[in-house]
Amino acid sequence: MKTKHRIVREYIQSKILDGTFSPNEKIGSESEFMERFQVSRHTVRLAIGDLVNQGWLYRKQGAGTYCAARSELGQMDKNHKNIALITTNISDYIFPSIIQGAESYLSKHGYNVSLFSTDNDHKHEKEVLEKILTHPIDGVIIEPTKSALSNPNIHYFLNLEKSDIPYVMINAYYDELEPFSITIDDVKGGFIQTEHLIMQGHQNILGFFKTDDLQGTRRMKGYIKAHRSHQLQINPSNIITYHTEEKSTKPVDMLEKILLRPGQTRPTAIVCYNDELALLLLDVLRKQKLKIPKDISLIGYDDSILSQVSEVKLTTIKHPQAVMGEVAARKILEVINDRVSIPPYKGRQDSITYEPELVIRNSTNTFETPRIEIQTV
Template structure:
């Protein structure tokens, strides 16, 4: 019984079924308080994410929950809202609850609270970032940015825009670096790229504001736009389409993450896919392995490769600039 309750994967499947049947028949309920007193750790793990409203983290959490359920664990989801003080308070609360370990997409990869958890023998796995002596799971964002720009360049686009939330976020920095790398490989000068930053959270509101800024210039600075994520891309395309800019005939747009809305939007979005659920599953498996065998556990830094998903929002570069009249009308109506 003890192995079934505390290390279910160490028990044969047939034995697990017999024990589960007996538990159901007897109406047995595990005493979590007593288990905590014996082991020092609860049957829960913490998952701290930057923005629970972002579908990327919803899919990541789904993958984490799948593996946790296999190990009879529960996931406590915490939304830092990209606020370092809020993030640190969540980490304190999770430690107070004596969770088995913490998965975290950190506001600041150098936060001292992460080291503080480790000093208290709480396992930590980083998601979307990496540090020495920590397990981590992330995607190769430089390669992803390069894929996005390469796709546009292959379609004949020679003037690009990188539209993103704040470049203080590492992922956006690396995606921009990938765009630069693709441009350099194809002989495009740095001035062929316009970078527009707007907001912090990288949501559709930021995308709409970026769209308004692009229209206010009177002439779009590029025919191919790479966005920091899908939400920005969806907000931006909504503004451009309302303004009469034809996508992809006048301008092509590439998102990043491949959230569900990217495919289901009225104009299906070309994007860079990350294996979100697999990242969550892998991170949780690493966390459980470390928590159960911390002395012999070897830290791993897992890097997934992104993939280009081509849909309706990209096409050949236009022979001429987008219609000026539509842009001027949109600019006037948005003020």
């Protein structure tokens, strides 16, 4: 359990890191902190004293306490050769492969890797960034949290830049920062997914997309572009969007309702945001006694290990995974070793985008429109 003076100290640190307290600006009075946290003056003075000793704050006799100008914030102890690797998950799905690719390369070059997970939650991302900014870290490889939404933690990334801590973004990026990133062309990937089904004769195609991440919005864009390219009308109710917190419930509930449609209006194929979702929806289809791909085709994304663990082997889009991790590690070390320079606002120019590839297995098949026989009397 945190002590009261630690709670006050961490609050002040957080306000310095997110830019609320600017360099050489006076912070709140002792009385204000006493009232905010319902603590004694002694507790507040302990917290402020710690931060003064650590160089976060300085006192002016008779004027109060001020935020220090910390040009080397987070770099108090250089040459530890530490890289922070931050993903939205650590142990599941494609993330172990990405991490292994980065960690293997970095360890060969004498760097330690600190792993962090944000659980795709802005609050957790904030906590991780605060930890990084107060510890000796040479560089950061990060997968953005809910990259399609406005991010409340932008100040922390600006503080990384101010502290000369380079960062590389993987899988997605915060567009407003224009960082160097390593991604896959998700618009093209969504297009390829959908076009594959269209070319097999499917016209009534469901699309499930997680839209709090940039990957999901772009894959949905590809889904729409494929329909338009082939001059197919999209049924608006065939696009199902959801957020991270709903990923285990909303897609299942929606598919169960959609499968209640009359026979001729039922979808004949499903485009999935990723392989993880495809397996979740596969369980729904099994419960409805539907056979894949005879009754309905299903296509995933990422070519994860999940695409081959079921008796139904998923047609999917290949993701570079380990290669992406290794390339991110190589890039961050190039920056640290001054072999290249990537000013954040120019990083988009040199960013790496992988071309998506279709991997065809047995979860998709051709669809033939049922014949309507006209009987003559």
